[in-house]
Amino acid sequence: xxAERGLCAYAITRGARWDLVGSPELRAAGPPELIRHDGxxxxxxxxxTALFGGLDAEEPAExxxxxxxxxxxDAIVRAVFEHEPVLPLRFGTVVADEPAARRLLSxxxxxxxxxxxxxxxxxxxxxxxxxxxxxxEETPLTGLSGADYLRRRRQxxxxxxxxxxxxxxxxxALHSALVDxxxxxxHRIQRPQTLLDAAYLVPEPxxxxxxxxxxxxxxxxxxxxxxxxxxxPWPPYSFTRLELGVTG
Amino acid sequence: MESTSSSLADVLERxxxxxxxxxxxxxxxxxxxxxxxxxxxxxxxxxxxxREMGMDWWTGDPFFAPHSARAELDxxxxxxxxxxxxxERAPEAVHER
Numbered sequence: 362x363x364a365e366r367g368l369c370a371y372a373i374t375r376g377a378r379w380d381l382v383g384s385p386e387l388r389a390a391g392p393p394e395l396i397r398h399d400g401x402x403x404x405x406x407x408x409x410t411a412l413f414g415g416l417d418a419e420e421p422a423e424x425x426x427x428x429x430x431x432x433x434x435d436a437i438v439r440a441v442f443e444h445e446p447v448l449p450l451r452f453g454t455v456v457a458d459e460p461a462a463r464r465l466l467s468x469x470x471x472x473x474x475x476x477x478x479x480x481x482x483x484x485x486x487x488x489x490x491x492x493x494x495x496x497x498e499e500t501p502l503t504g505l506s507g508a509d510y511l512r513r514r515r516q517x518x519x520x521x522x523x524x525x526x527x528x529x530x531x532x533x534a535l536h537s538a539l540v541d542x543x544x545x546x547x548h549r550i551q552r553p554q555t556l557l558d559a560a561y562l563v564p565e566p567x568x569x570x571x572x573x574x575x576x577x578x579x580x581x582x583x584x585x586x587x588x589x590x591x592x593x594p595w596p597p598y599s600f601t602r603l604e605l606g607v608t609g
Numbered sequence: 610m611e612s613t614s615s616s617l618a619d620v621l622e623r624x625x626x627x628x629x630x631x632x633x634x635x636x637x638x639x640x641x642x643x644x645x646x647x648x649x650x651x652x653x654x655x656x657x658x659x660r661e662m663g664m665d666w667w668t669g670d671p672f673f674a675p676h677s678a679r680a681e682l683d684x685x686x687x688x689x690x691x692x693x694x695x696x697e698r699a700p701e702a703v704h705e706r
Contacts, residue, residue, distance in 0.1 A: 367637045373629065413639040420652070427649070428617055431624050438624075449628040453640040461635040487619070549622070552654065598623035606633035 367455040368396075368405040368462060371437040372596075373448045373473055376402035390433045393440070396459055398466040401473055404441055405462065413453055442596040446481035448473065449598050461607075469605040480600060483544060483562050486593035488575060490532040490557040492525055493586035524586060531582035532556035535589075538574040542567040547599045556587065560599035568594075618653050625649060 369390065376397040387393075387406075395402040415426050422428065431452060438449045456462050466473070502510065536557050540546050543561035551558050563571045579589040626646040 365637075367639070370631070410637060410639045416640055416645060423617055427621075427645075431617075431620055434624050435620050449624075451626060451628040451630050451642060452624045453642050453645075454629075454631050455637040455639045456631065456635050457637055465631065465635055592619050595623060598627045601627070601629050604630045604632055606631065607635050 365410040367408055367410045367457060368459070369408040370403050370405045370450050370454045370456055370462070371434055372404045372441050372450055373466070373477075374402050374404060374441050374445045375477060376400050377445065387433045387436060390430075390437070393437050396462040396466070398463045399470045401466045401470060403456075403462045403466060404437060405456070406437070408455065410455055413455075438596050438598075446477045447596050448476055448480070448601045448603075449596050464607050465605060468607045472603065472605070476601060476603060480562065480597040482565050483597060483600075484565065484568065484594035485597045485599055486561050486563055486571065486575070487591065487595065487599075488535070488539065488557065488559055488561070488579070489549075489555065489590040490528075490535065490579075490582055491552075491588045491590070492528055492554045492556060493588050527585045528582060528587040529556055531578070531585050531587060535575070535578040535582055538578055539571060542571045542574065545600055549599075560595075562597060562600045621649055621653065 371393065374395075376395070376399070390406040390408065393404050393406050395404055412426075413430075416430075419425050419427065434452050438447060441447045456465065505513070536559065539559075539561055543563050545562040547560045547562075549558040549560065561571070575591055579591060582589050626642060
């Protein structure tokens, strides 16, 4: 069995002369290298392509192969992101060899440059708001008649609906404040209890205001019983939805 | 809003199926990313659901338990401990079901 070698690619960035100083701590991948062409660079590590085959077999786990590879991917993208604007590539992108990488960069130069300019000076922040459960009632059921019980059930459902409305309002207020400070926004696939799940592309000068708004209005939503989960800063993972191929 | 270390679910959500896609003969197909993403989504959803519901979801669901049995149980346990006398069985326990 001969091991197939390939170049696992993590990100496209500007090809200025800089090195990955303080290379990120990686668990599975070798040290990342930059393949430069036409003022752009592809960030890669050499891999045995069979490595990814193990992903089909395993259950996702905190210390499994997938977690390891995904954490490495994120670490490399972030290391580049600290220096230069970056377009993260989808996980598990492998190109055959260095000539292939150069062909990719030369054929997509204009498009990539445009996207890099677009995300330059921005970081991504995520905010998710979920419905919270109604606070538990204190009164016991002992000695309650059937009619009283049904009346209370109905009241409790009305309260519940009102609470949900208040939480939805809080989530809307939060979103509209955040979207004003962002260059772009992407909504994620929502689960039934989710009121808001969005990624915001925020220009650096707006970051303080963005974080302040998220903290204040997030607290308001929490006060109404919703759960608020904020993450960031991220490289612009959610804002680089483009497809590149060698043309011609 | 603090930049804390992100959970694996947060990282997976961003890294797996987002970002630039490279197509054509220069790309080597090493993993079916759509299938992998689907599997991971299902896994995360079920793990989150189980955690949020604490695996005893019926006790906290207003439909099944109009007053939360968990809070009631805690209150009662505390009361019993304070009384330093543990009766064989709480008389209203039948309402907890």
